[in-house]
Amino acid sequence: xxxxxxxxxxxxxxxxxxxxxxxxxxxxxxxxxxxxxxxxxxxxxxxxxxxxxxxxxxxxxxxxxxxxxxxxxxxxxxxxxxxxxxxxxxxxxxxxxxxxxxxxxxxxxxxxxxxxxxxxxxxxxxxxxxxxxxxxxxxxxxxxxxxxxxxxxxxxxxxxxxxxxxxxxxxxxxxxxxxxxxxxxxxxxxxxxxxxxxxxxxxxxxxxxxxxxxxxxxxxxxxxxxxxxxxxxxxxxxxxxxxxxxxxxxxxxxxxxxxxxxxxxxxxxxxxxxxxxxxxxxxxxxxxxxxxxxxxxxxxxxxxxxxxxxxxxxxxxxxxxxxxxxxxxxxxxxxxxxxxxxxxxxxxxxxxxxxxxxxx
Numbered sequence: 205x206x207x208x209x210x211x212x213x214x215x216x217x218x219x220x221x222x223x224x225x226x227x228x229x230x231x232x233x234x235x236x237x238x239x240x241x242x243x244x245x246x247x248x249x250x251x252x253x254x255x256x257x258x259x260x261x262x263x264x265x266x267x268x269x270x271x272x273x274x275x276x277x278x279x280x281x282x283x284x285x286x287x288x289x290x291x292x293x294x295x296x297x298x299x300x301x302x303x304x305x306x307x308x309x310x311x312x313x314x315x316x317x318x319x320x321x322x323x324x325x326x327x328x329x330x331x332x333x334x335x336x337x338x339x340x341x342x343x344x345x346x347x348x349x350x351x352x353x354x355x356x357x358x359x360x361x362x363x364x365x366x367x368x369x370x371x372x373x374x375x376x377x378x379x380x381x382x383x384x385x386x387x388x389x390x391x392x393x394x395x396x397x398x399x400x401x402x403x404x405x406x407x408x409x410x411x412x413x414x415x416x417x418x419x420x421x422x423x424x425x426x427x428x429x430x431x432x433x434x435x436x437x438x439x440x441x442x443x444x445x446x447x448x449x450x451x452x453x454x455x456x457x458x459x460x461x462x463x464x465x466x467x468x469x470x471x472x473x474x475x476x477x478x479x480x481x482x483x484x485x486x487x488x489x490x491x492x493x494x495x496x497x498x499x500x501x502x503x504x505x506x507x508x509x510x511x512x513x514x515x516x517x518x519x520x521x522x523x524x525x526x527x528x529x530x531x532x533x534x535x536x537x538x539x540x541x542x543x544x545x546x547x548x549x550x551x552x553x554x555x556x557x558x559x560x561x562x563x564x
Contacts, residue, residue, distance in 0.1 A: 205498060205551075206498070207498040207499070207500065208498060208499045208500060208539050208548045208551060208552065209500050209539065210500040210501065210502060210537065210538075210539055210540075211382050211539070211540065211541045212541045212543075212544070213381050213382060213386060213541070215541060215542075215543055216386075216442075216446060216541065216542050216543060217388075217439070220438055220439070220442070223438060224435060224438055227242075227434040227435070227437075227438060228431060228434060228435075230434070231430045231431055231434050234430075236430055237429055237430045237431065238427055238429060238430065239410070239427055239428075239430075240430040240433075241430075242430045242433035242434045242437060243261050243427075243428050243429075243430060243433040245433070245437060246261060246428070246433040246436050246437050246440070247259045247260065247261055247393075249437060249440055250393060250395070250436075250440065251395065253440060253443075254368075254369045254370070254375075254395050255369070255370055256369055256370065256375075256395045256396060256397055257396060257397065257398075257399050257402065258395075258396055258399055258402040259393050259394065259395045259396070259402075260393065260394045260396075260402060260405045260406050260409060261391070261392070261393055261427070261428030261433060262391075262392045262393065262394060262405075262409050262426045262427065262428055263390060263391070263392060263409075263425075263426040263427060263428065264378065264379075264380075264390040264391060264392045264426075265293065265360045265376060265377060265378025265379070265380065265392040266293040266296065266297055266378075266392070267392055267409075267424065267426040268360075268376035268377060268378070268392035268393060268394045269293065269294065269297035269298075269334075269356075269358060269376045270297045270300050270301060270424070271394055271405045271408050271409060271424060271426060272356055272374040272375075272376055272394050272401070272405060273297060273298065273301045273303070273332075273356065274301060274404075274405075274408055275374065275394075275401045275402075275404035275405045275408060276331070276332060276354065276356065276373060276374065276401060277331075278298075278301055278303050278331050278332055279301050279302050279303055280301075280302035280303065281302075281303075281329065282301075282303040282304070282329060282330075282331040282332075283303065283304045283305075283306045283327060283329045283330045283331065284298045284303055284304070284305055284306065284330070284331065284332045284333070284334050284356070285305075285306045285307075285308050285317075285322050285325050285326065285330060285332075285333045285334065285353075286298065286305055286306070286307065286308070286317075286333070286334040286335075286336070286358075287307065287308060287309075287310055287316070287317050287335075287336055287338070287509075287528070288307040288505075288508040288509040288510040288511075288520075288525055288528050289310050289315060289338070289505050289508050289509075289525075289528045289531050289532060290336040290338060290358070290505065290509065291360070291505070292509060292512065293360075294334060294336055294358050294509070295307075295509045295515060298334070299515075303331070304329075304518070305509070305515070305518070306325050306327075306330070307325075307509060307510045307518075307520065307524075307525060307528075308321045308322045308324075308325050308525075309321040309525045309526065309527045309528055310525075310527050310528050310531060311344075311527070312527045312530070312531065313470055314338075314341055314343075314344075314470065315338050315339065315341070315469075315481070315531055315535075316335065316336065316337070316338050316341060316342075316343040316344065317333075317335045317336070317343055317344070317348065318527070319344055319347040319348050319350075319351065322348065322351060323351055326351065326353060330353055331353075331354070332353060332354050332355065332356045333348055333351065333353050333354070333355050333356070334355075334356045334357070334358055335348055335355065335357060335358065335372075336358040336360075336361070337357065337358070337359050337360075337361060337362035337365060337368055338361060339361055339469070339477070339478050339479040339480075339481050340361050340362050340365060340384065340450075340475055340476040340477045340478035340479065341362070341365070341469075341472065341474070341475045341476075342362060342365050342366065342367055342368055342474045342475075343357070345357070345367065345371040345372070346371070349371055354372075354373050355371055355372035355373065356372055356373060356374050356375070356376070357369060357371070357372035357374070357375035357376070358375075358376055359375045359376060359377050359395075360376065360377055360378035360380075360383065361378075361383065361384070361478040361479070362384070362476060362478065363377055363383065363384050363385040363443065363476075364384055364385065364443045364444060364446075364447045364476050365447075365474050365475070365476045366473070366474045367474060369395040369397075370397065371397075372397065373396065373397060373398045373401055374394055374395065374396045374397070374398070374401055374402075374405070375394070375395045375396075376392065376393070376394055376395075377392060377393040377394075377395065378391075378392050379391035379392060379393070379432065379436060382478075383478065384443065384446060384447060384450070384476055384478055385436065385439060385440060385443050386439065387432040387435055387436055387439075388431075388432065388435050389431075389432060390432075391428050391429075391432040391433075391436065392426075392428070393428070404421075407420060407421055407423065408421055408423040408424055408426075409423065409424060409425075409426045409427055410423065410425075410427065411423045411424070411425060445542070446542035446543075447476040447477075447542070449542040449543050449544075450476060450477040450478075450540060450541070450542055451475070451476070451477060453477070453480070453540060453541075453542075453544045453549065454469075454471065454475070454477045454480055454540070455471075456546060456549050457480065457538070457549060457552075457553065458471075460549060460550060460553040461553060461557065462482070462552075462553045462556060462557075464557055465484075465490070465553075465556035465557050465559065466482040466483060466484040466490065466536070466556065467482060467483040467484065467534075468482055469481055469482065477540055478540075479504070479537045479540060480537065480538050480539075480540040481504065481535050481536065481537045481538075482535070482536050482537075482538060483531070483534040483535055483536070484534060484536060485534060487503065487533070487534055487535070487536050489559060490536055490556060490559055491503070491536060492559075493555050493556065493558065493559035494538075494552070494555050494556070496555075497551065497554075497555035498551075499538075499539065499551060499552050499555055500539060501536055501537060501538055501539070502536075502537050503532075503535055503536055503537065504535055504537060505531075505532055505535075506532050506533070507532070508525065508528045508529060508532045510524055510525055510528070511529075538552055538556075539552055
């Protein structure tokens with residue numbers, strides 16, 4: 205019986221291979237590989253899709269955050285409030301700018317930032333709040349915006365989720381191959397609601413220059429390449445269908461009785477299920493049962509950011525963010541991708557239920 209992977213990217217792009225190869229061949233024939241017509245067209249198409257004035261293609265999702273922070277004027281002496289239950293790049297980018305990440309706790313129901321806890325951590329030095337749309341679930345942007353601090357949305361896991369990118373001054377995306385909208389390598393995007401910030405990102409991504417002759421800023425070398433843009437232009441029109449398929453798979457897990465074995469993520473209309481993450485106090489037993497059945501699974505952010513070795517200088521100790529730490533100890537990601545076969549989900553649920561682990 206074949207193993208079930210955590211995700212199957214090839215299953216999504218394989219039906220598009222003939223056209224994908226044609227598009228790659230056209231790029232090769234053109235001889236233009238950096239900031240060419242595909243990048244320009246993708247920026248226009250993604251801006252229209254997201255409903256924002258402009259987007260800027262960059263080299264990867266981490267650079268997208270660094271560039272957005274720089275364009276917003278955030279640097280030494282400034283604080284940015286963000287979650288600790290997220291990928292390291294969220295805080296890493298803040299530190300790269302010389303600013304200080306201030307970690308707030310999460311809502312246990314959504315695993316996104318808790319606006320009440322964020323409010324407690326604001327100071328005169330707070331220059332931005334960086335919510336993460338974790339696992340494809342939109343963060344509570346309205347409540348966070350009411351706190352009166354500019355928002356920078358880390359939307360790496362939530363391309364296509366309703367409302368994402370329309371509230372923050374800037375929003376950042378990753379096209380890492382496991383994402384909902386994925387590339388075939390690294391790539392990233394900064395979407396802006398403030399066109400001046402967008403223009404600054406555009407200059408910063410190219411060494412601080414508009415023309416490669418005069419350099420107005422100390423910038424970066426961070427550009428989305430033509431081959432990735434060509435692929436993304438093909439994949440973007442598929443995204444809504446892919447996200448709908450992920451939602452169907454999430455609903456099927458419920459229909460198959462997965463709730464008998466673990467705590468399921470709370471559904472909401474905007475959730476696009478970049479990952480399907482359940483919770484259990486018996487997580488390790490579940491992982492062993494899944495592995496024995498040939499089913500891949502993983503746990504995310506098991507050492508949350510406030511306890512990471514590189515960030516110990518910030519002074520956080522175990523117990524500082526109780527909901528974050530509980531989620532880190534209990535979360536388990538199950539297989540999820542667009543077009544996931546029902547038979548594969550049945551195997552996942554059977555393995556979980558046969559483990560006889562009580563519901564948390």
